[in-house]
Amino acid sequence: MTGVLVMGAGSVGCFAGGLTQLAGVPVHFVGRPRVLAALRKHGLRLTDQDGLDRHIPALQLRLHEEPPAGLKPDLVLLCVKSGATAAAATALGLTLPPGTPVVSLQNGIGNADLARATAPALRWHAGMVPFNIAELAPGHYHRGTGGALAAEGEAQDAALSAWQTALSRVGMRLDLHADLAPVQWGKLLLNLNNPVNALSGRPLRDELLQRGYRRALAALQEEALDLLEGAGRPVAQLTPLPPRRLLTVLRLPTPLFRLVAARMLRIDAKARSSMADDLAQGRTTEIDALCGEIVRLAQGLRRRAPLNARMQGLVEAWPRRRRPYSPAELLQALGLS
Ligand SMILES: NC(=O)C1=CN([C@@H]2O[C@H](COP(=O)(O)OP(=O)(O)OC[C@H]3O[C@@H](n4cnc5c(N)ncnc54)[C@H](OP(=O)(O)O)[C@@H]3O)[C@@H](O)[C@H]2O)C=CC1
Numbered sequence: 001m002t003g004v005l006v007m008g009a010g011s012v013g014c015f016a017g018g019l020t021q022l023a024g025v026p027v028h029f030v031g032r033p034r035v036l037a038a039l040r041k042h043g044l045r046l047t048d049q050d051g052l053d054r055h056i057p058a059l060q061l062r063l064h065e066e067p068p069a070g071l072k073p074d075l076v077l078l079c080v081k082s083g084a085t086a087a088a089a090t091a092l093g094l095t096l097p098p099g100t101p102v103v104s105l106q107n108g109i110g111n112a113d114l115a116r117a118t119a120p121a122l123r124w125h126a127g128m129v130p131f132n133i134a135e136l137a138p139g140h141y142h143r144g145t146g147g148a149l150a151a152e153g154e155a156q157d158a159a160l161s162a163w164q165t166a167l168s169r170v171g172m173r174l175d176l177h178a179d180l181a182p183v184q185w186g187k188l189l190l191n192l193n194n195p196v197n198a199l200s201g202r203p204l205r206d207e208l209l210q211r212g213y214r215r216a217l218a219a220l221q222e223e224a225l226d227l228l229e230g231a232g233r234p235v236a237q238l239t240p241l242p243p244r245r246l247l248t249v250l251r252l253p254t255p256l257f258r259l260v261a262a263r264m265l266r267i268d269a270k271a272r273s274s275m276a277d278d279l280a281q282g283r284t285t286e287i288d289a290l291c292g293e294i295v296r297l298a299q300g301l302r303r304r305a306p307l308n309a310r311m312q313g314l315v316e317a318w319p320r321r322r323r324p325y326s327p328a329e330l331l332q333a334l335g336l337s
């Protein structure tokens, strides 16, 4: 590969782009001044829960505030939050040659479609990042959970298979799927924990070790699964347990949950969901791309998704509350107590 462009140098962009550069591919990072200043000062450090600890010196980083004119990357990684997709796609559409492949490494279901509608000359692929990335210090990004990346595409797709080969050199698996929708819905089910985690004010591991929060998550997932079944949409299994079995396990008393879900609890003590970062920094959240997607799924079936709708309301009301929910408060606010 001659070059990859990361659009949105944040947690996912710096980690995925950094790994790609460590695999020997030149990477250009487009990001905000705060992140770029940190990278210029400290370079880019990548660590993970399996012992990875690599540093890319600042002088070896190609940093930009806008997609650079004239660049012809083999592949672009779209790594902005959902609310920034349209603007980022517009900027990419104005600078990149038609046909440039772009993988959306974003959560939610509709980002690649929205980007395609905004910049139809580019070749858009949905993607999926299963693991958590946290910015532990300026310029230091840490993978706190495991799993393989996924993207919509075929082995014959030159850019994607070249990226797959590059990533394999640094121990990262990329799975290609002709249809990524089941994987995206499977990921969305897991992401229904993002609002629970964000409102709990706790790291992911602590939150999941409280039965009340797990009951809230199971209820949100159950509502979503019932609707997905009603819509005839297949859901990929992204955890050791199938989605329906996971509901039972989430509802177990905590000592049993610890035993049964030991693999699921292999999460760094400090890891938090990306939505927790958004609430902490007063940014717009992705709640509409997560619970909002379930509400729209229900509307399409002329049904309702009261729990996901309520959760969306709680997240949107956060600026007026700014106080974490205890498990009992959250269950009550969702009408589950
Ligand atoms: N963090 C995680 O663990 C995971 C995140 N994801 C998903 O990945 C996506 C990215 O998340 P994450 O990396 O956490 O997000 P971050 O907010 O850490 O990173 C995105 C960065 O892109 C910047 N940005 C937005 N628009 C532009 C633009 N037009 N030009 C340049 N920079 C821009 C943002 O700045 P600003 O804030 O100013 O907009 C921000 O600094 C989301 O969809 C998320 O749900 C998926 C799996 C795990």
Ligand SMILES: CC(C)(CO)C(=O)C(=O)O
Residues within 6 Å of the ligand: 107, 129, 130, 131, 132, 133, 145, 190, 191, 194, 272, 273, 274, 275
């Ligand atoms: C990895 C996971 C599920 C939880 O951190 C996530 O996607 C996020 O934080 O947005």
